[in-house]
Amino acid sequence: MGRHVLKGLQRLGVVLLLVAGGVQPLWAADGGVTIKNDPETGTKSWKFAGNGLDIELIQVPPDFIRASYSARGLPPSVSEAVATRCVFGTIVRNVSDSPLSYRVADWRYMKADGVELPIKTKTEWLEEWHGMGVRFSWSILADDPTFAVGDWIQGFTTMAEPHGSRLSLKLVWSIEGKRYEKVLSNLECAPAPEHDS
Amino acid sequence: MKKFCPIWNVRRRPSMIRSVPALLLLLLACTVGAADLPPLGHKMNSISPPLAAPDFTLPDMDGETHSLSEFRGKVVMLNFWATWCPPCRREMPSMQRLYEKYSERGLVVVAVNQFEDPDLVFEFTGRLSLEPTFPILFDRESRVSEQYKVKGLPTTYLLDREGRIHYRAIGGREFDHPDVEALIEGLL
Numbered sequence: 001m002g003r004h005v006l007k008g009l010q011r012l013g014v015v016l017l018l019v020a021g022g023v024q025p026l027w028a029a030d031g032g033v034t035i036k037n038d039p040e041t042g043t044k045s046w047k048f049a050g051n052g053l054d055i056e057l058i059q060v061p062p063d064f065i066r067a068s069y070s071a072r073g074l075p076p077s078v079s080e081a082v083a084t085r086c087v088f089g090t091i092v093r094n095v096s097d098s099p100l101s102y103r104v105a106d107w108r109y110m111k112a113d114g115v116e117l118p119i120k121t122k123t124e125w126l127e128e129w130h131g132m133g134v135r136f137s138w139s140i141l142a143d144d145p146t147f148a149v150g151d152w153i154q155g156f157t158t159m160a161e162p163h164g165s166r167l168s169l170k171l172v173w174s175i176e177g178k179r180y181e182k183v184l185s186n187l188e189c190a191p192a193p194e195h196d197s
Numbered sequence: 198m199k200k201f202c203p204i205w206n207v208r209r210r211p212s213m214i215r216s217v218p219a220l221l222l223l224l225l226a227c228t229v230g231a232a233d234l235p236p237l238g239h240k241m242n243s244i245s246p247p248l249a250a251p252d253f254t255l256p257d258m259d260g261e262t263h264s265l266s267e268f269r270g271k272v273v274m275l276n277f278w279a280t281w282c283p284p285c286r287r288e289m290p291s292m293q294r295l296y297e298k299y300s301e302r303g304l305v306v307v308a309v310n311q312f313e314d315p316d317l318v319f320e321f322t323g324r325l326s327l328e329p330t331f332p333i334l335f336d337r338e339s340r341v342s343e344q345y346k347v348k349g350l351p352t353t354y355l356l357d358r359e360g361r362i363h364y365r366a367i368g369g370r371e372f373d374h375p376d377v378e379a380l381i382e383g384l385l
Contacts (some may be wrong), residue, residue: 068281072281072312072313073314089354137339138339142348142349145348150242150368151242151368152367154349
């Protein structure tokens with residue numbers, strides 16, 4: 001097994017801990033968004049709660065993706081297609097008293113030049129994977145769920161941007177027919193691993 | 198005891214982790230303790246009117262097949278999960294406690310694993326603080342989860358004795374909470 005995979009696996013434990021909320025990070029607040037910077041791993045995350053939505057985006061290093069997908073027996077063509085993107089582990093919770101829905105197809109990310117770009121959805125990923133004969137249906141954030149009260153979900157959000165990029169993410173969701181938006185600014189994609197740079 | 202879980206069957210060959218990555222993943226997965234984590238919720242949401250649960254047939258740890266319809270006449274907690282999913286791991290002991298409390302009165306828990314190797318799952322369950330004794334079935338190509346329109350893991354359904362879905366929870370839950378137990382009491 002390659003050194004890169006081993007490193008990725010080590011980071012997997014860290015990311016799992018982060019996703020599970022089991023670390024004691026450094027916190028900072030920025031426009032209603034709480035930024036978490038774990039000094040041990042260098043992994044950053046952004047958390048917003050408002051208008052019934054609670055969302056957290058966590059940097060996912062490419063080696064983690066490679067190791068995780070490899071451990072599931074997925075071919076390199078699948079893992080590389082995801083690992084070469086900017087990926088955030090994303091946890092979405094309905095903290096309202098009514099059903100909440102969102103469509104990843106409505107979300108947009110913006111680069112510094114202000115151009116809005118769509119996010120590749122789970123449906124699009126699965127079409128690609130299934131076309132390659134890969135039946136794996138997990139890891140990517142569900143793209144059009146309706147959450148009842150207390151429901152929550154987690155998965156990867158992927159943007160076609162290089163590692164280390166800075167971008168903003170426009171979220172859209174609705175509760176009882178009312179549409180809400182929130183822009184999370186200055187998100188940072190996980191940096192490229194040392195062996196790639 | 199292990200009455201519904203054939204993984205303890207003497208016919209089962211010793212577990213083998215087929216790859217080092219799988220073993221490391223397992224070890225890492227088991228390092229995530231529950232002490233510092235936020236509490237899991239305990240609300241299951243009503244599905245009204247109740248929907249007929251699609252029948253399916255899947256293999257267990259030994260490769261023996263089981264159908265959902267085998268459990269007709271029991272209240273079924275149907276849980277879709279995977280070992281790499283942190284909330285799935287966290288909620289599993291509460292499902293076992295629930296199962297131990299209500300199995301004699303007619304509750305069965307059926308855990309449908311997604312995409313994973315039975316050997317890996319066998320090793321994982323053996324390391325849990327409370328080993329599951331309910332059936333674990335393997336949906337290696339996620340065809341059953343597609344039937345149930347599962348959007349993410351874990352997702353759990355609560356079925357009545359006639360095989361109708363009454364409640365659903367997306368995301369991890371503490372299933373032996375009195376709120377969930379009250380729903381089960383209502384179905385038993």
